[in-house]
Amino acid sequence: MAGIRDVAKEAGVGVGTVSRFLNDSGYVSEEARTKIEDAMKKLDYTPNELARNLYHKKTGIIAVLVPNVSNPFFAEFVDCVESELYNAGFKMMLCNTEKESNAELEYLDMLNRHIVDGVITGVHSLKAEEYRRIHKPIVALDRYLGEEIPVVAVNHKEGGRLAAETLIENGCKKILHFIGSTRVESPYHERHYEFERIMKENNIRTICYELEWNRLDAQYYKEAVKDVMSQNIDFDGVFGVDRLAIECMNEVIRRHKKVPKDVKFVAYDGTYITEMVEPELTAIVQPIGGLAKESARLICKLINGKMYKDKNIILNVELKKRKTTSV
Amino acid sequence: MAGIRDVAKEAGVGVGTVSRFLNDSGYVSEEARTKIEDAMKKLDYTPNELARNLYHKKTGIIAVLVPNVSNPFFAEFVDCVESELYNAGFKMMLCNTEKESNAELEYLDMLNRHIVDGVITGVHSLKAEEYRRIHKPIVALDRYLGEEIPVVAVNHKEGGRLAAETLIENGCKKILHFIGSTRVESPYHERHYEFERIMKENNIRTICYELEWNRLDAQYYKEAVKDVMSQNIDFDGVFGVDRLAIECMNEVIRRHKKVPKDVKFVAYDGTYITEMVEPELTAIVQPIGGLAKESARLICKLINGKMYKDKNIILNVELKKRKTTSV
Structure with missing residues (x-):
């Protein structure tokens, strides 16, 4: 398999230039860009995403924790939040915590271990203190987890x-x-x-x-x-x-x-x-779609370095009169 | 934040020894192990998982593709397969492909880019040829994607x-x-x-x-x-x-x-x-739980290097007589 050195050689540029190009981390001339792109195509070179992530200290992955995705509320939420995250350039890691009592803690730990960039949590088996000691991007769906963690909920x-x-x-x-x-x-x-x-x-x-x-x-x-x-x-x-x-x-x-x-x-x-x-x-x-949209928007902002304190996003509910009431 | 060099210095051992210890990749004496563990504890050092994954060329993540997780069949499948993968030491990345026509191809590409170790797919927007050209761990749920990709389905x-x-x-x-x-x-x-x-x-x-x-x-x-x-x-x-x-x-x-x-x-x-x-x-x-179990079992085997050709796992269905038929 072709490596970064092969690409540099084929393109007739330095390895550092290819690295800057791949990581979008400094000046690369238009001419060099074209040469590198041609070389990558010719050699069928795919950048090793792990190595790139290591460089950026980002994984592009957000963990979503729900008690049970077969519950229709969470199924719809997960469906919508995945679309929102996908459109924002993130992949979603999903965890059902109901069956595994340690999973919640394990996923929080993954924030520390640089496996995920953020967590959207709709569960709350852990004490809020466990959440408070993690100063990383976390958004809570319909849960109070401490003043540093923004909440998305309905009225x-x-x-x-x-x-x-x-x-x-x-x-x-x-x-x-x-x-x-x-x-x-x-x-x-x-x-x-x-x-x-x-x-x-x-x-x-x-x-x-x-x-x-x-x-x-x-x-x-x-x-x-x-x-x-x-x-x-x-x-x-x-x-x-x-x-x-x-x-x-x-x-x-x-x-x-x-x-x-x-x-x-x-x-x-x-x-x-x-x-x-x-x-x-x-x-x-x-409004499950709205809850998903706001959760995704907030976690992206937190990942980009914005801080919130006591931030609550409250959406409106709607009464739908159907056939189990008469007036 | 403490790094591997700080741990080595604190433990009084070489950086290479700490690296071998962290990656479980060679001899480290009992004495050195104890010193390293103590140093890690003292410095509150968390290994960077990304770097470790890069070393092992494994991410511990399996992508699961379904058309729409809010469909109850897929919701139950995803719920069960996540538990099975979790118990096997893998995290699940979930993608709903119905809304994004390019997502399926993108996730397959993630296999090549070392972001996921395997894919379980319950979708089939792509032509089977797209799947056939990827010689990496893929398991198909209820889909024929070519002789190299094992299928899990019911009778x-x-x-x-x-x-x-x-x-x-x-x-x-x-x-x-x-x-x-x-x-x-x-x-x-x-x-x-x-x-x-x-x-x-x-x-x-x-x-x-x-x-x-x-x-x-x-x-x-x-x-x-x-x-x-x-x-x-x-x-x-x-x-x-x-x-x-x-x-x-x-x-x-x-x-x-x-x-x-x-x-x-x-x-x-x-x-x-x-x-x-x-x-x-x-x-x-x-038997959705059974389909999930078999899909998880197969993908783990493929990741561990086992190859299959024309492998089909066929589970039995069950007739449940309830109240919409009389006999």
Whole structure:
């Protein structure tokens, strides 16, 4: 295989000139450029990217950590963020942390070991301190990891308000409210607080069902719904993440109740699966493409040396009225 | 930041000894090892992984190419293959090729440029010749890319047979059959051939609807179903991939027909979404975890220097009878 020396010899220029050309690191005359390009073509020379990266101290790789990419929210996020990073000239390394408890720490360590230039993290098994001690480009999706790490999230409080108002307008009196585990700090709890506050203000009863931490698999959602149903709770409205709302709705339909006549549903996240079931679910929709775009934009800026403190990017949610509510 | 020279000085050994120690590339005495480890700890020295990779000519990264990770089949595959690769000591670089037509070629090129050690590809926009000229570790998921590239797939012929027999047993007489684009060579066409063969043998009418090539997005599936429905075709049985079967079933239900009484459905792939709708779909289930395991195992073997010719790994599918068929 041809090396940099062969290229220099063929082009009739010095090795240093070829090196400057390849690394875009100093003056190379137009004439020399043409000669080097011709020589590279003639010798079928491919620069060793590893060596170039070593020189630039950049790898062009960004790690994206999610609990589980088979969850439709994260699947859509990963899909979009990969496109955004690709367009910005970066490759994406993906890690599902749910199955491997040490993976999160290992990927953070890869920042130190110059394998990745930055990390976008949508997980939070580690204590925030672990993140704080790393002074490298990290962007958090919907997680608080300390004041040095910027957060991209939606306005969950607004999401909680829209969901509450919709169920109230629909005349619901006893509402089953699935809430995420409160074990970790995250902006997403705000939707639950706001939802509960509004319900209390309107004297409407809610039954809260707190989910286990870090369980996002289909099996668990089915179990949780079975567990709720076995308690013979009477409810006429449901608020929960897409898959829980769907599982719950299916169970309600199997028990010969009518949707939305007997029970109304508002799903949270509004991924494509809410449009894949019959009836289609009314949902608070997170702009996943927008979250991906902002996460990619921020990590690129951090890699280019910009620093942020207490930077939060908050996007708007949207209420999509479909067929599981009547008004 | 401390460098290899500082470590050598602190440990009182030569730079070459530290290099041999770090790269595990020659004799280093026990005494020197202890001194180097102590010095590294004292100086908080982290070896530059890029430099080590350059030495070993390995990056520990495998690229996985899929058309679209938000498609549930690929989401589950990526989820599983990432775990398998992680356990084998590799990181996964993920690329969705649907949005970027040049990405496939670019990732193959990364094999040549020493950025990744291997590629697992579930896409096929490129001509097989592009793959054949690369003599590096590549494994194809459900695609024929030439005799030098091993294929991991399921027994689609058996899948087609099981689907056909199920719909025949259920008394279907006019069957709507969604078929994948025949524009590319893939093992998956065999299910359609076998399905059609058996139907012909049994004098059962099928209406074939060929899908556009490389369209796996939710929007397209909805459009395809609308297109079929607008043609006022009369059918009592449907065979198609999960999302098409689901969209079609929802439309049938909206038109006040009963499932499975009036129309029977058999879905292909059997991802979690077939269990997320009501009624749950009878499906031919591909063992996605098994496909991931075999793909990971093969790519690791290829990276370790093993060569294959005409190697096909064919896994069994499973018929899951659920609620969209009666017998």
